[in-house]
Amino acid sequence: MKAEEKFRSCYSCGAMLGRHDWRCPCCGSTNDGELLVDYRGRCGNCTSLLGEEDRYCRKCGTKRGEGKFAPYRNVMQCIYGPRPRVHKYVCTNCQLTWEVFAMVSDVRYCTQCGQKVTEIKSEDKY
Numbered sequence: 001m002k003a004e005e006k007f008r009s010c011y012s013c014g015a016m017l018g019r020h021d022w023r024c025p026c027c028g029s030t031n032d033g034e035l036l037v038d039y040r041g042r043c044g045n046c047t048s049l050l051g052e053e054d055r056y057c058r059k060c061g062t063k064r065g066e067g068k069f070a071p072y073r074n075v076m077q078c079i080y081g082p083r084p085r086v087h088k089y090v091c092t093n094c095q096l097t098w099e100v101f102a103m104v105s106d107v108r109y110c111t112q113c114g115q116k117v118t119e120i121k122s123e124d125k126y
Helices: none
Strands: 085-091 098-100 117-124
Touching: none
Parallel strands: none
Antiparallel strands: 085 098, 085 117
């Protein structure tokens, strides 16, 4: 294989792309690598999606509307792993409880008061 024919990876799903591929055959991404600055519905610190009622990011604890607001790539990682589970959480401060259905949950902070949360139960949905 010639050096100019080396493969590259898709920004969105990680699939291998040929030199002339402008669209990913796996996920359809255009792979332009464009940096985004639109933070509507996202955490200003870690770019995680926020719920409509969330006042704090559940991943990093940053208050809605605050953060570094650095340009970011909106990429989606393809994860192979355990089946999705129901993760139940309780806030150590305000006692708010909620559930998250995910393979791996990265919830660490309460969406209402921004304090640490504790996972109280994790169970298979199937």
